[in-house]
Amino acid sequence: xxxxxxxxxxxxxxxxxxxxxxxxxGTEHSMEEVARWCAxxxxxxxxxxxVSLLRKGQRVNPTKRHIEALARFFDVPVEFFFDAARAAEIxxxxxxxxxxxNAGVRQVALRATTLDEIDLQEVLRLIEDIGxxxxxxxxx
Numbered sequence: 001x002x003x004x005x006x007x008x009x010x011x012x013x014x015x016x017x018x019x020x021x022x023x024x025x026g027t028e029h030s031m032e033e034v035a036r037w038c039a040x041x042x043x044x045x046x047x048x049x050x051v052s053l054l055r056k057g058q059r060v061n062p063t064k065r066h067i068e069a070l071a072r073f074f075d076v077p078v079e080f081f082f083d084a085a086r087a088a089e090i091x092x093x094x095x096x097x098x099x100x101x102n103a104g105v106r107q108v109a110l111r112a113t114t115l116d117e118i119d120l121q122e123v124l125r126l127i128e129d130i131g132x133x134x135x136x137x138x139x140x
Contacts, residue, residue, distance in 0.1 A: 011057030013081055017074040018055060020094050029073075031055075038069035 008016070018028055031048035039046035042065045053059040054070075062070075071078040076094075079086040099105050112120055 008087075009057060010060055010062075010081060011055060013087065014055045014070065016091065017070070017076065020098060021074045021076075034070070034073055037073050038066065041069045041072060042066065
């Protein structure tokens with residue numbers, strides 16, 4: 001498996017959480033916001049510069065308390081940072097939850113629940129065909 005499939009490096013995981021888990025208005029959490037919250041939770045030093053260094057992979061050995069605080073902030077199990085299989089599972093669940101925020105995706109998913117297996121496979125084939133066609137058009 002490649003690194004992204006196994007959850008990637010610590011920096012990859014932290015960056016993924018920033019890009020994926022957003023504020024209610026859809027904007028990314030700031031380094032300062034994360035650092036302030038984590039410092040309050042741990043009672044330890046936790047600066048926005050430190051968060052930035054972790055996210056960029058320029059600091060790779062944070063304390064257990066820092067990892068636990070990051071996990072709590074982003075509302076993921078701490079295993080996300082240590083267990084490749086759990087990280088992949090958590091990413092898949094987060095990616096699905098994000099996709100379901102889109103009203104069109106939600107409508108397709110809900111309507112698909114009424115289809116039999118043959119019709120469902122046909123819908124999947126159509127979606128894959130459209131995706132390939134779009135990808136080919138972007139490549140031109």
